[in-house]
Amino acid sequence: MITFEQLRADVESGAIDTVVVAFTDMQGRLMGKRLHGEFFVDEMDAGHGVEGCNYLLALEMEMDPVPGYAIASWEQGYGDFDVRPDMATLRRIPWLEATALVLGDVHWHDGSPVGPSPRQVLKAQMERAAALGLTPMMGSELEFYLLRETYEQAHAQGYAGLTPSVPYILDYHILATTYDEAFLRQIRNGMHGAGIKVETSKGEAWPGQQEINFRFADALTMADNHVVYKNGAKEIAFLNGCSITFMAKPFEDWIGNSCHIHSSLWRDGEPCFRDDETLFSRWLAGQIACFKELAVFLAPTINSYKRFAAGSWAPTTLAWGNDNRTCGFRVVGHGAARRAETRIPGGDANPYLAFAAVIAAGLYGIENELELPPGLEGNAYESDADRFPSTMREAIAALEAGTMARGAFGDQVVDHYLNYARTEQGLYDRFVTDWERRRYYERG
Template identity: 35%
Template sequence: MTLEEIVKFVDEHPSSKLKLAVTDIDGILRGKYISSDKFKGLSDLELSFCDVVFGWDMHDAVYDQVSTTNLDTGYPDAPIKLDLKTFRTIPWEDDVPFLLGDFYDDKGEPSPICPRQLLKKVIDQCDSLGFKPFCAQEFEWFNFEETPSTFADKNYRDPKVLTPGMFGYSILRSTLKKDYISDLFSLLKAFDIPLEGLHTETGPGVYEAAITYSDALEAADRATLFKTAVKEIAYKHGIMATFMAKWDENLPGCSGHVHQSLWDKAGKVNLFYEEESSDKMSPLMKNYLAGQLHCLPHILPLLAPTINSYKRLVEGAWAPTTLTWAVDNRTVAVRILPTGKKSTRIETRVVGSDTNPYLAIAACLASGLYGIRHQLPLEQPKTLGNGYKDKSNGTLPSNLYEANQQMKNSPIAQELFGNKFVEHFCATRDWEWQQFAQHVTDWELKRYFEII
């Protein structure tokens, strides 16, 4: 829709308002409603939004170590610009109009710490090299017969799972909760988040959805909106949905795998595919893969951003622990799918469902481009068999602190994302680690309280 058409739509909508949102560093949507009159009066679709969204964590606790915005700056308003290409209506909210926005600095330049702007910067790098990136993210998440209030009343313990037992790809379980499942499929489609598939995964009350592939920015928009949309649709059914990477140590974790490929600028030719090659992988794809394997240890916090992320990255739990790649093998970090000229792609399996999609997709693309720019040869042989046993090329960092120290001090991370972004993002991960380190857990009480 054109600007004039959107203004007319918002003006004539019975709600007389528009909902807008931006994402914080954790990928959480922060937004508000504005009146149709205010929307009509915007100059160049620009308005102000408090920059505190980059100055506090996911629970609104103020960071004490970020320089971009803090008590000394006074948390001023920052300009955001609404992106008309993100326009859609929210079908479970009376079709209220909705737009996403991007942050800019006071000079009108893209904010270096805005996640969506970072992805756009990486996409511009693709364009300058003659590539058009296509991506899709898939998510696993658990569902519970709870509300935020009932779960809080339980002290956030022992939530009631939506369905019992381990029953992946179950027709029975999806039929049992057909109203919820049907709403997910139809309402997400109406919200311009089309799904390729939706099914139960192995675990009680867990589902997996594959979002239809698109250009990289649209893919990240869809993935970001998907997570909040699922939660809101779940609320309608008295359900809580969580995208925690690992909510129970006895169950598999939740992935957010990123599928990606590079095409020519017209979007007609998949540059990862080569018919004449015995493995169907083009030299460009091999450079890209080599770059991703090389960069993974330097950018892991973008793919595993929380304390909890690393509880998922354990051996034998359907998530990778080693720096490995293979063809159609789900035990490695990077799975290659050379399945045809339209579908050949790379699947980065390190990514958890708790990621900020803008940062996860930016990290995957930027590390691949690093391999292309530096013409890195794919010298590492593909893994045959169990990827957990193949430690010949190293293992992934085992916790957020270790991963973040590596990223913070990495010239590669600085090259890929810029000093300001790395400084800000790594400071927020240091904060996350410090918040965890000062708390006494149930595990510690059970282990030490009586015995020590």
């Protein structure tokens, strides 16, 4: 990480000539502009933000404007909002020449925050926790597939016939990951140079699947690191003539990409779960009680729900267990490291929204003094434990019927993401898939 004064010096010396100013859209993608370094410094000295069209928080993934959003529409003219750089996120981007990046918060011209902006949704939940003297700490484990084809080649092939970097399951294999070490090392060292504390990388549970893990941090810092890493890893893949995907379920016969989220609470710089069993139990009980209603924030795409399959390492239930990978919630660590891992989100999760859902649910459990049900022993896939939604349609219905999310996030945020989810479902419902053609073209 660098300070604004360090950036100023680097711009004056020519070491940095480009500053990327970005925020995340609903899908978790970085959106923004590249500014010449000198212009960026001058604009910050003048107290200016960076303008962007407000339709960026009212789009579906293909960048088509969508009706039904209160914050932006054709009727309102699709005006601008301000992206205000958060200098605590300022960093050099080693894999791009002479480039720095800073993440920002989205505000209206009157200075008020754009409430449904994902970073604002998370910040609001962190403020709720802070009012109780608590700091949510998070760690996200993000899996991806490394493919031999470039993004251009994958697109030209219709994303069919793609070649995993290693043709066999490489979970924990040192030899197999050595084959891709030149690429993985670039990511590890690049992220370290971008101010993200790298811990480990390892092969995962399917051919070509990899995972790189980073040091936990407060929820906002971790979400910021998550989106910088996800975008940067794709850029590094492009620069190496290959591609990676964080898609939750790339193919029906592949293991899905997960985004396991580890969460704990700290107070006055010390971990609470080391000594406070009641707080831990209520925090976890809240997540178990609320995740069905919050599914849209945890599993944001149609494809998200195709990852949830028995025996796939992706959970299907809302059960919890001690170090039990078949459960939706796995309790791990001891003493100061004790924490809850939710295994429900996939690689397509928007970390700001997923972390906000974890915090909102946990606080609900604390505030309502929920009791933790008994832990599950054995195979959760074969248990009678309550199920997480298996389709986007179920997730929409749960959010529509519930009251907890509106109490935590407010009507504006819930209505915004309900519109997002309904749009995603509606677009999918109108699409004819290859599966349908293979099944019905001749025999239907």
